[in-house]
Structures are given as structure tokens and as C-alpha cells.
Amino acid sequence: MSEEPIPAVEAEFSWDTLVERYWDRRPVLFRSVTPAPFEASEVFRAAVAGSRGAHEDGRMPPNVQFTVEHVQRDAPDGSLPTDEDGSFDAYDARLAARLDGRRHALVVNGFHAFDPALWSRERAFFDPLWRAVGLPLTGAITTLFHGTYEHSPVGVHKDRFATFMFGLRGRKRMRFWPRRPWDEAVSTKTDYARHTAASVYADVGPGELLYWPADYYHVGESAGAAPATSVNVGVPRDEHHAGYELEDLLADLDPARLAGHGGLDTLPATPDTALTARGPGREGLLAPALPKALTTAVHALYEFAEPVAMGRRVTVVSLRRWTAGGFEPVPPAAPPRALMDTDRLRGDRHTRIRWAPDGPAGTVCAANGHETHTSLGHHELRRLTDALSGRDPVPVGDLLTTVAPGPRREDLRTLLEVLESFRAVHREP
Secondary structure (H helix, E strand, O other), X not given: OOOEEOOOEEEEOOHHHHHHHHOOOOOEEEEEOOOOOOOHHHHHHHHHHHHHHHHHHOOOOOOEEEEEOOEEOOOOOOOOOOOOOOOHHHHHHHHHXXXXXXXXXXXXXXXXXXXXXXXHHHHHHHHHHHHHHOOOOOOEEEEEEEEOOOEOXXXXXXXXXEEEEEEEEOOEEEEEEOOOOOOOOOOOEOOOHHHHHHOEEEEEOOOOXXXXXXXXXXXXXXXXXXXEEEEEEEEEOOOOOHHHHHHHHHOOOOHHHHOXXXXXXXXXXXXXXXXXXXXXXXXXXXXXXXXXXXXHHHHHHHHHOOHHHHHHHHHHHHHHHHHHOOEOOOOOOOOOOOOOOOOEEEEOOOOOEEEXXXXXXXXXXXXXXXXXXXXXXHHHHHHHHHHHOOOOOEEHHHHHOOOOOOHHHHHHHHHHHHHHHOOOEEEEO
């Protein structure tokens, strides 16, 4: 088969068209997407925020890759976008002078978690897909690709994600193979020139959307000399393992950890002791007792799996997932601010507030991938969310009257302050 453009092209994007004709079947290029799920200014702002850890400690954040002529940099050395750049155009001009025209690639993973406005727009855009095919068991991923690279750093590969590629600036070429084009025992290939004749490709420009299923081998290429920018959204479809769910159950992930700060607070604690054991005895048998580090880890996991504690953890993780809208980790909550009776609140129309019993003393309430405990009950929360779902903002004092006078009203005020910090409600000026 000779190299040729991809055959499936649609003029206007619609979820109905994608799901009915192309989902998990074959790639397709949509020439126009309205409204656009991403804006260049928001994407640049998120890229700066996602790269900021490098400016704090001088190391490349683990969620960021930067390559120059196929060589990956271990230190940023002024190569990442900053607030001072202000835009991709200024960033490109700075890099052109710094790199003396050498090809480069910037890849920022999980960057939706660094900008709440971008994350909210992304969730709203993909909500019809989740309604049609179901919410991903683990969160979809968002990746920025930017630069003048000859081809994407990883080369030709296949991953477990169905991918949506949104063109923002410049033009990019995506090349596809319906099956692995080489016989060598390798999973990726950067030297693939002899396989291009068996490929098909699509050139993607600003405002266009390219979709391909998870079972296609692919590689991204520059379609011109100018820098190009795109956002890829990957929806997990293939090679799904229970380990992904177990990781979510055991460990909280947030943008700070994604950028290399902090630890996994919910992992069972274990002592820093040797994992080694004495060798076999004269009869060739190991000692019956496990090393201390392993026995402590087993006991910690046993305590973590205690039915009541595990039941609550499952509830919390489930509520986070349902309210995160398919994209995790979520942006961090804002610091809570005090609410006066005269402040007026409106519910966010893109936010779902969900709750579940939290033992005998209250309810766990979640919104936008965050959760909190409240003493309020199911019926009280229902009255609150109904009141916040109207067209007009509601004074806090009026909302407080939905519960009995006394301590419960202060509990409701506290809950409203927390929900505002989750961006589930907004105060009107």
C-alpha cells in the first residue's frame, strides 16, 4: 500500500457522528469544531503552571519532557514556558534565539489539572461522549505537544488510549498503521522511514480535530517549519489492568504530586528496613518468617483493608470519580473564604454535587473531584442543591433557612464555603 492521506474526513464535528461511525473503528479528521474545547491562551497558561516546578528547584518536572534534536534534556535550563513569555509566540521567539534553529519538542502531561478554566471547558466538551460510551474507569489524560520536532520523541508506537488531537497553532501530521509495521521485538521505533509507504496520514491545522482508536500505531510529525501546538486527549480503551484501580484506591494524586512535590499520603506507611532475608539453612529451606519490612507492609495493608475504613475509601474514590467529569487529577481546591448572610450564591451549571452516607454521624459530599464531611443529611442536601439550581443567585441567609436553627446552620455555612472552594458554587458581585 502506498503512502496516502487518511480517507475519512468530516466537515463538521458532532459526537453522534463520531460514536456511530468511528468510535473504536477507524481514524477520522473533523475540519471544524464549534465551540472549540481549547483556547491557545488557556493552554499556554496551563503549560506555564505545569512547568512551574522546574523554576522552583531547577529540575525538570516528571510530567514535562523537553528534547532538542531527539536528545531529551534532564534540566530545564531556561527551555520551558514562563509567565514572562506571555504567549506561545513570544516563547517560540525566545527558543528560536536560544536554540539557534535546532528542532525541539515540549511535552506537558496532565496539564489540565493546572488550570481550572481549561479543565471545566474540557469536561463540558467531553460530557456527551461519556453519556454515550460511559465514564472512563480511570481518568482520561491531557497532553500538550509543542515545537518544531521532526517527529514525536517516542517515535512510532501504540498505546492504550483512544486519542483526540486538537490543532491549536501551525500544522501537524499524524501517521498511522493499522498494525505493527516492523518485526523486531521492540514496542516503539524512531527510525521508521522504510515503513512510511505502508502508512496513511492526516495533516491537522488550527481548529481541526483528529480522532484515532487505541489499536492504531502512530507517530506525530511536523508538517512545516513553523512551531506547531496541539492538545491530545487520551481515553483509556485497551490493556486495562486492575492495578490502575488499585493505585487509585491506595493513593491520592494531585497536581502538586504530578509536578514532583510531596508524597502519596494514603499509601500504608512501612518502616525503612531491609527487604532481604537470611539464606537457606542446611536443608535448603528459607526461614519461615518474612523480613520485617514485608511483615509490616502486610499488616499495614490488612489494616488499610479493614471493612469500615475500606468502605469509606471506596465511597470517597467513587464520588471523586463521578464528580471529576472523566479528567483526573483535578485542579486543587481554592482556599475557603468566609460567607456573610448577604452574599449571593449561584450553583455552577457544569458541576454535579453528589453525596453518600458517612457513618452514623453525617454525609460525605463531593464536587469537582473533591470531597468533604458534613453533619447534614440527605434531605437537607437535596433542599440545598435544589435551591442553588435556580436561575437567580440566592442569598446565603435564605439558604441557611433550609435547615433547622442552631449549629446545623453554621455547619451549612461551612459547607457552602467549602463548596465555593471546590468551585461548585460562585458568589455573585
